Amino acid sequence: MSYLTEGFTLGSWLFTKDHKRIGILYALAITVFFFLGGIAATLIRLELATPAGDLVGADTYNKLFTLHGVVMVWFFLIPSIPSTLGNFLVPLMIGAREVAFPRLNILSWWIYVLGGLFVVATLVLGGVDTGWTFYTPYSTMFSNSYVVMAAAGVFVVGFSSILTGLNFIVTIHRMRAPGMTWFRMPLFVWAMYATSLILVLATPVLAMTLTLMAVERLWHVGIFDPALGGDPLLFQHLFWFYSHPAVYIMVLPAMGVASEVITCFARKRVFGYRFMAYAILGIAGFGFLVWGHHMFVSGQSIYAGMVFSLLSYMVAVPSAIKVFNWTATLYKGSIEFSAPMIYALGFVGLFTIGGLTGLFLAALAVDVHLTDTYFVVAHFHYIMVGGTVMAYFGGLHFWWPKVTGRMYPETLARVAALVMFFGFNLTFFPQYILGYLGMPRRYHEYSPDLQLLNVLSSAGASILAVGYLMPLAYLTWAMFHGKRAPSNPWHAKGLEWATTSPPPKDNFDAMPEVPRVPYEYDPRETPA
Amino acid sequence: MTKSPARAYWITWAALLGLLAATFALAHVRLGNLNAAVGIAIGAVKALLVVLFFMKLRSASTLLVVFAVAGLIALAVLFGLSGADYATRTTTPAPWSSP
Amino acid sequence: MTHPPEWLLPAASEGAGRIDALFFSLLALTGFVAVAIALVALVFCVKYRRGSAADRSDPPSQLKALEIAWSTIPLVIFIGIFVWGARVYASLYQPADGAMKVFAVGKQWMWRIEHANGRREIDELHLPVDEPVRIVIATEDVIHSFYIPAFRVKQDAVPGRYTGLTVTPTRVGTYELLCSEYCGTDHARMGGHVIVMPKAQFAKWLAEGAPAGSMAAQGKATFQRLGCTGCHDPRSSLHAPELAGLFGRAVHLQDGRTVIADEAYIRDSILLPKKDVVAGFEPVMPSYQGQASEGDLLELIAYLRAQ
């Protein structure tokens, strides 16, 4: 009996308290939203294939990128790895039978769905056009769209994040198996822990800020409108206090996945395990100190700008450690280029490029020129799409046998990874150049001089779309027709591999022994 | 669970009400800028009493203490760094004045 | 220093060169780092691919010294970049003494420009070459951002306050003027051109098109249009202070304070008359919040300054 065969009714899924089933529920839900956001992206790129605003009008375009940003950030990327793979794996990896609060866990999924309904309602009613940043006073006084409805969706989905984070924190503190000390935990669990801390500390700030924004929009009382004695920059401070840490919510889990996959397919212990763990905590901690780098030309004090710039460079140091350590892990390994490994290496490369261009943006004077241009768009897509989405797919493939009990088609998977990598670079690399040349973001029309680069980008996006549709097809196929997976197809070391594929309802039939150190791989003993 | 003796609860309560009386009285005395500081400081002491004795943080594990303090640190960051902006912002209050 | 092709993005201000210098230095540095990491990873991937005969004895899983080195070296480099960036940034905000003033007011979806002599233009900004200008930026509605890529400068216009930037154009020519902060429907169409002219030509241009006289003169018209004369005219039956000679004078307020009547005071007197009530007068002046536009305020203040 596996957790998948514990009941076949709809109710046994929708009201399950099993963290593994909840992980799957989340995976399905975020896939829907990923494609919703993806369709918006497709329309954006189609519109931008020509300099004139011919495919969609200005207002429609504005609603498209807002929908795209809101959906991709809050309904896809933030829950992506934590709520799917994290839910599935955290208890397994620490040798627990459940999360600490299973009922809160399913509640969190339902809250997510409720939040999603708000977004769908916004879309059906006519959309929202503020940009994912909801800047006041545009959002409070000038927009003629469904701002409050959209904000309510984000507000609600925030509580689902909070509950997931709370659950992970308590689970990791209280439910580790005997012998599973902190420094024997897989780096994925470390990443989940740090992510959860950010989730519980930052998300409430967003919730309250959006509430104040909505109140101001509805009743014209509040603290952001200068006519009432408020300050629009206060909104920006509060928004970025949440949203900068949120970008680490989006990248730390991906780093966790990369660490698991790279060690496994290099057959080598992660290089500098302790440094890697500290770096995760360092990123989470420093991540709270840098939000003002989004406001260098906003009218913020230039001295505050300098402080935030310096702190932004501090947060780049632990990221550097991670990149170097992943590279060093390859040294003297026995590297197999399976699909998950290709995704993971792709993650490292694209994250590095995205991160390095973050250094441009953090350099005050350069940001004066680059802020609000396509350079920024390229920067964050490199990290979020090139980095995190790649890692998410890597993780999906890596743990697919564990989750579904079936193998995916390896060759197709490798091809898809390469298509994605190529399509991605073609889409977003030209945008760096566009940004430097001064093409502002959120433009549906642009100077004809810039058409070539935009056409390249749109062409890349269509290749990227193919890259994403491939796994959708073959993974769905593999779910029912794939080869049966053994318990440990990759000869990997984590506790999740010590149980059957798929695992029984209570995760372990017999409690496995916790190893002395994590990742006891040896490159000289290559599996057959 | 450690059982705090009833006496400690009564003493805490008495101290809280005492501080309440004190802060109310002090608010009627002109202390200039200190009034606000005193009000908040006494509030902080009261909060500390509640947290330590009623919420039993005094006898709780370090872990709980860490989580209790974490929020304060995060708030300090929020207040501190946004305050850094407000404290050093040079606004041009009107169009013709020099910055 | 390298620049992008001239026809794509000229570098036409004093600061542009400094920003480009930092940009391309960063490009070289990060390009080098990225290529180096990629090469090392590639070498490892080839050499240690599964089944290769490479030496795998004693695989290291930790090397303190190395790790400390590759945390501190980037740190030092980062601090260097920060210092460079901060110095150029500070220089962009350095107010130049005696810079000529130009006012730019954003409004969905155009930039309204007004020169000190009262010449106005919309979505165009004429500037003399090699002359420092202080552009004072305001907005009537939402946040906009005043962006001239060829100058590499950008500054948000924030409701309720004035922001500004100082630039010195260095080359005659026509450049793009954009709005780079999302501001609603026609955000992408907001903007026009900056036209940098030789000094003499600019002076001529400026002089020929000041139809209604200086800003102060236009302020006088605004003063009448908004009905200020109804109370502040010496002949008015209402008891309101005389505004001639007000600017720069000390004003005694009803609550005992004394303030100097500067631009900010005048602005507040118009928008928030109840905030500072003049001693000996009834607080009957209505607020002009919402009635006097940012442009009107610019002119009213210019007028009262000149009185």
Next chain:
Amino acid sequence: MSEQALSASGREWRSETVSLGMWVFLLTEVMFFGVLFLAYFHVRHGDPEGFGIASRHVHEWLGTLNTAILLTSSLSMAFAVRAAAEDDRKALLRLLIVTALLGVAFLGVKGTEYFLEWNDGLVPRLNFEYAGPHPRTVAEFFFLYFVMTGVHAVHLTIGIGAVAWNALRARRDAHVARREDAIEAVGLYWHFVDVIWVFLYPLFYLVLLYR
């Protein structure tokens, strides 16, 4: 943790786990209110004088009375938690009811204040007739006042609900011990709501009482 992590049944283990969960939840609450406190200091810093003038319009005696009520309710809540730990069902029931009633009393006083402020025309947007100096700051003050005390009141209402619910369960069920962890968690929440008020009190009622 140890074996209990797997059997997940130890009473103490469970109770500590729930406590940790509650503390983490309270952490999110701190951040939630933190935004409002930042807004508060922003407005107050912007016009300290107007802020003082505005604060003269709230009813400091009622506020003080309410603080005393809430502090006392925390005392009874603390005793309730102790009673649960000692398996003393009668005392638990009595103390929970006292706590809930004190909470209701607080809301009553608060409601009275709101009523008085409504009559004075001090409710921004809905009924604002203030015509003295610093009208903008006064409006901001009362905006913050209603939002912050309102959000607090909502929290307290939830607390009253939770206390009442546990009282009901304690009445029906002889095995109090089984819900010790729940009552402890409710207690933590209740005290936290108290702590928030302890800060709201000086920030709104004691700004400018001296002449």
